[in-house]
Amino acid sequence: MAAHAWFDPAHFFESLNMTSLVDSLLFGALDLPNRILMAPMTRARGTREHVPTEMMVEYYRQRASAGLIISEAIGISQQGLGWPYATGFWSAEQVAGWRKVTDAVHAAGGRIIAQLWHMGRVVHPSFLGGSQPVSASVTTAPGQAHTYAGKQPYTPARALPLEAKDGKGIWITRQWATFERAIAMSRLPAAECSVGRCFTGFS
Numbered sequence: 197m198a199a200h201a202w203f204d205p206a207h208f209f210e211s212l213n214m215t216s217l218v219d220s221l222l223f224g225a226l227d228l229p230n231r232i233l234m235a236p237m238t239r240a241r242g243t244r245e246h247v248p249t250e251m252m253v254e255y256y257r258q259r260a261s262a263g264l265i266i267s268e269a270i271g272i273s274q275q276g277l278g279w280p281y282a283t284g285f286w287s288a289e290q291v292a293g294w295r296k297v298t299d300a301v302h303a304a305g306g307r308i309i310a311q312l313w314h315m316g317r318v319v320h321p322s323f324l325g326g327s328q329p330v331s332a333s334v335t336t337a338p339g340q341a342h343t344y345a346g347k348q349p350y351t352p353a354r355a356l357p358l359e360a361k362d363g364k365g366i367w368i369t370r371q372w373a374t375f376e377r378a379i380a381m382s383r384l385p386a387a388e389c390s391v392g393r394c395f396t397g398f399s
């Protein structure tokens with residue numbers, strides 16, 4: 197960011213012993229050149245197969261000067277993705293599409309981390325070939341789902357069984373494989389995951 201002739205923010209805040217937006221920040225394993233973080237925003241610019249498009253490559257490339265970009269939420273499986281034209285991370289085409297995005301951001305000098313998404317009971321059956329969405333228990337989300345056919349009421353979710361396999365539930369093991377694929381694409385040695393929202397390093 198260019199300093200104005202009569203106001204140099206870096207010098208001004210330094211003289212007050214304060215940090216400013218344009219100061220660098222050590223953010224876990226990431227060394228950010230400034231403190232401007234781009235919030236995750238689903239823009240629904242993928243294909244019907246949930247593959248990132250060239251428009252997305254350009255969108256993220258244009259924003260590479262942010263200290264850190266947090267990607268729009270990315271579905272980890274069809275079971276967990278119920279937003280029209282949102283993108284996923286379970287097919288080779290989807291991963292290749294995101295690779296184009298991250299390559300463009302890195303080439304422009306930026307950093308990007310992925311927000312991984314499992315929408316649970318708010319996935320409408322029309323995304324699941326008519327199957328029921330899953331959740332921790334049998335409940336129905338309030339309100340209406342966004343679908344390719346407009347808004348439709350949510351339907352009851354089925355409770356996922358936790359079948360033990362290698363000390364983990366089978367479902368968790370399967371979803372975790374996607375998470376590991378994201379880490380494999382990353383330049384970072386570690387990632388962080390929490391229930392509901394899940395972040396991993398692309399950068």
Ligand SMILES: Cc1cc2nc3c(=O)[nH]c(=O)nc-3n(C[C@H](O)[C@H](O)[C@H](O)COP(=O)(O)O)c2cc1C
Nearest residue numbers: 234235236237238239240267268269270311313393
């Ligand atoms: C169009 C749009 C898409 C969004 N998509 C996501 C998303 O994919 N993941 C997420 O965690 N938040 C998402 N958000 C929430 C924004 O990140 C949030 O609005 C932003 O962090 C600012 O916070 P505030 O709305 O509480 O002021 C979205 C918001 C908008 C307006």
